[in-house]
Amino acid sequence: MTVAKTAVRKTVERQTGVALWRQIADRIRLAISNGDYDTTGMVPPETALAQEFGVNRHTVRSALAALADEGLVRAVQGRGTLIERKERVTYQISRRTRFSQGLGRQVKEIGSRLLGHDQVPASGEIATALGLAPGALLVELHTVSSGDGRPLSAAVSYFPADRFPRMAEEYARLGSVTKVFSAHGLDDYVRASTEIVARHADAEELALLELSPGAIVLEAHAVNADLEGRPVEFSRTRFAADRMKLRIET
Amino acid sequence: MTVAKTAVRKTVERQTGVALWRQIADRIRLAISNGDYDTTGMVPPETALAQEFGVNRHTVRSALAALADEGLVRAVQGRGTLIERKERVTYQISRRTRFSQGLGRQVKEIGSRLLGHDQVPASGEIATALGLAPGALLVELHTVSSGDGRPLSAAVSYFPADRFPRMAEEYARLGSVTKVFSAHGLDDYVRASTEIVARHADAEELALLELSPGAIVLEAHAVNADLEGRPVEFSRTRFAADRMKLRIET
DNA sequence: AAAGATTTGTCCGTATGTATG
DNA sequence: ACATACATACGGACAAATCTT
Numbered sequence: 001m002t003v004a005k006t007a008v009r010k011t012v013e014r015q016t017g018v019a020l021w022r023q024i025a026d027r028i029r030l031a032i033s034n035g036d037y038d039t040t041g042m043v044p045p046e047t048a049l050a051q052e053f054g055v056n057r058h059t060v061r062s063a064l065a066a067l068a069d070e071g072l073v074r075a076v077q078g079r080g081t082l083i084e085r086k087e088r089v090t091y092q093i094s095r096r097t098r099f100s101q102g103l104g105r106q107v108k109e110i111g112s113r114l115l116g117h118d119q120v121p122a123s124g125e126i127a128t129a130l131g132l133a134p135g136a137l138l139v140e141l142h143t144v145s146s147g148d149g150r151p152l153s154a155a156v157s158y159f160p161a162d163r164f165p166r167m168a169e170e171y172a173r174l175g176s177v178t179k180v181f182s183a184h185g186l187d188d189y190v191r192a193s194t195e196i197v198a199r200h201a202d203a204e205e206l207a208l209l210e211l212s213p214g215a216i217v218l219e220a221h222a223v224n225a226d227l228e229g230r231p232v233e234f235s236r237t238r239f240a241a242d243r244m245k246l247r248i249e250t
Numbered sequence: 251m252t253v254a255k256t257a258v259r260k261t262v263e264r265q266t267g268v269a270l271w272r273q274i275a276d277r278i279r280l281a282i283s284n285g286d287y288d289t290t291g292m293v294p295p296e297t298a299l300a301q302e303f304g305v306n307r308h309t310v311r312s313a314l315a316a317l318a319d320e321g322l323v324r325a326v327q328g329r330g331t332l333i334e335r336k337e338r339v340t341y342q343i344s345r346r347t348r349f350s351q352g353l354g355r356q357v358k359e360i361g362s363r364l365l366g367h368d369q370v371p372a373s374g375e376i377a378t379a380l381g382l383a384p385g386a387l388l389v390e391l392h393t394v395s396s397g398d399g400r401p402l403s404a405a406v407s408y409f410p411a412d413r414f415p416r417m418a419e420e421y422a423r424l425g426s427v428t429k430v431f432s433a434h435g436l437d438d439y440v441r442a443s444t445e446i447v448a449r450h451a452d453a454e455e456l457a458l459l460e461l462s463p464g465a466i467v468l469e470a471h472a473v474n475a476d477l478e479g480r481p482v483e484f485s486r487t488r489f490a491a492d493r494m495k496l497r498i499e500t
Numbered sequence: 501a502a503a504g505a506t507t508t509g510t511c512c513g514t515a516t517g518t519a520t521g
Numbered sequence: 522a523c524a525t526a527c528a529t530a531c532g533g534a535c536a537a538a539t540c541t542t
Contacts, residue, residue, distance in 0.1 A: 005530080013417065016272075016462075016464060017269035017271055017272030017275075017312075017316070017462030017463070017464065017518090018267065018268055018269070018272060018463060018464050018515095019267035019268070019269075019517095019528085019529060019530090020529075020530070021267055021530085022266075022267030022268060022538080023450070025267075026449070026450050027269070027452070028512075030449055030517065034522080045507060045508085046508070047507080048505075055530075055531085056530060056531045056532070057529080057531095057532095058529095058530070058531070058532085059529085059530060061508085061509085062267075062529085062530090064508095066267070073517090075507095075508060076507090076508075076538080077336070077507075077508045077509060077537060077539075078506075078507055078537070078538030078539030078540075079506095079507070079508080079539055079540080080506090080507065080508080080539095081507090081508080088447070090445075093498055093500065094500055095500040098500075101520095102533045173364050180470070181451065190422075190500070191500045192500070193497065193498065193499055193500070194497070194498040194500070195340075195495055195496065195497045195498070196446065196468075196495070196496040196497075197449035197491070197496075198466045198467075198491035198497065199280060199283075199470050199491065200276040200279075200280065200466070202277065202280060210264055212267075213266040213267075213273055214266070214267070214268040214269045214272075214273070214276075214464065216448045216449065216450070216466050217448075218446075218448050241447070241448035241449065242449070245445055245446065245447050246445065246446040246447075247443065247444070247445045247446075248343055248443065248444040248446070248498050248500075249348070249443055250343065250344055250345040250440070250441045250442070250443070250444070250500070267528095268527090269517085269519090269528095270518075271518080271519085305519075305520085306519060306520050308518095308519070308520075309518085309519060309520085309521090312518085312519090371509070443519060475519075
């Protein structure tokens with residue numbers, strides 16, 4: 001191919017504060033989720049991986065041990081390293097985005113846990129997004145959602161308290177924002193806008209999403225509105241980036 | 251908030267393959283982009299940071315040195331460590347997404363560099379996305395785009411060779427896919443779908459986007475189609491995550 | 501069934517990077 | 522700048538489990 005030659009190392013980088021075994025674990029995880037090893041259902045032999053990445057076999061073993069610890073692969077002596085789980089869950093963003101709905105076909109069991117709730121005054125970005133005067137009362141929900149036992153996202157959601165006074169209690173009972181909206185007489189709503197940023201997870205997110213340090217989160221700020229265009233929800237959702245893919249239909 | 255005085259390193263962890271200085275650099279970078287230090291425009295003193303994170307001052311110095319190397323902060327003897335503030339550029343994704351258009355209002359100067367081009371047979375995901383039989387000829391473009399001299403994205407784009415035979419040459423001349431489409435008689439097109447994944451940058455991306463090791467890229471796979479719904483472009487764009495925000499209008 | 505090849509598991513030692521004081 | 526402790530990475534050798542011939 002006619003590409004200008006750049007002095008690019010095809011191998012992993014050293015002395016960067018990120019251990020080689022972790023960089024290699026990241027690359028193998030990506031290859032697995034890309035389906036690169038689907039023909040065999042196994043990771044290539046340690047010696048082959050060591051050669052591919054230009055490192056010692058021990059280093060590859062450290063990487064595979066980390067992936068085994070995540071439950072992504074399982075090593076069997078004499079046979080190889082089997083892939084246990086490869087799928088990234090796709091989260092679809094469209095005008096009719098519903099959290100649980102799209103996920104239902106991809107995982108057997110969806111979990112929604114309410115970590116806590118509060119009443120807070122609107123301010124700044126949230127007040128603007130919801131079209132409220134600063135100081136208007138909001139219901140704040142902290143939730144974690146998981147698929148087949150693996151945490152997928154941690155969210156903080158805000159709702160106008162005057163319109164959805166029983167939000168927290170109903171959510172604890174129903175486990176779905178869509179159902180609580182229904183219980184408050186709002187039968188339909190649409191996604192107005194979504195903003196997405198990627199960054200390293202902070203300590204709280206590492207704990208909530210059961211991630212290891214250096215992990216990445218996709219943070220989405222979303223506004224949902226009723227059919228008259230009045231905003232009904234502002235949410236800040238942190239997705240575990242290595243377990244999720246976002247799909248946007250336009 | 252009430253925090254225990256002996257906050258013993260709840261925030262950073264050891265033996266995880268990520269050096270403490272890098273974990274701390276990540277946290278300071280996040281705090282800067284959150285605007286936590288906006289009142290002073292400076293990072294707190296090294297001793298304060300060392301105490302906050304429960305690490306030795308040497309470790310904090312390593313973290314700050316890394317951030318200075320990125321150009322995010324500048325240490326001045328006797329004064330402190332000054333923040334060189336940089337805003338995230340917003341990239342808007344909608345049915346009418348045009349790369350250069352939305353960026354124009356946010357940066358003074360947009361740069362588009364053609365790294366190379368090739369003719370390749372369609373296969374796998376790309377053939378599917380473009381609705382072509384495997385083996386159909388494609389034009390492949392490698393490009394890097396920047397705003398005010400900072401690299402923002404690196405893309406590999408594919409176009410049906412029979413419909414856009416002069417794609418590579420015209421792009422080199424016009425510097426915009428939209429203009430080349432026009433030159434081939436395609437006056438309008440729409441974004442059909444976009445899939446987004448976040449991951450660590452590989453060695454090639456670190457070089458192309460001038461990132462430091464451990465940096466994050468947002469990878470978007472997009473399909474553009476003409477008004478009859480026939481796909482005209484498949485692109486795989488890697489955005490420098492710490493310089494970009496994606497906005498989705500639905 | 502036996503032998504050899506392949507692949508993961510474990511042990512030794514050495515050099516360098518990271519973190520503290 | 523120095524000293525100390527631990528994590529990371531490398532190299533080699535061999536054992537144990539599995540598959541192929």
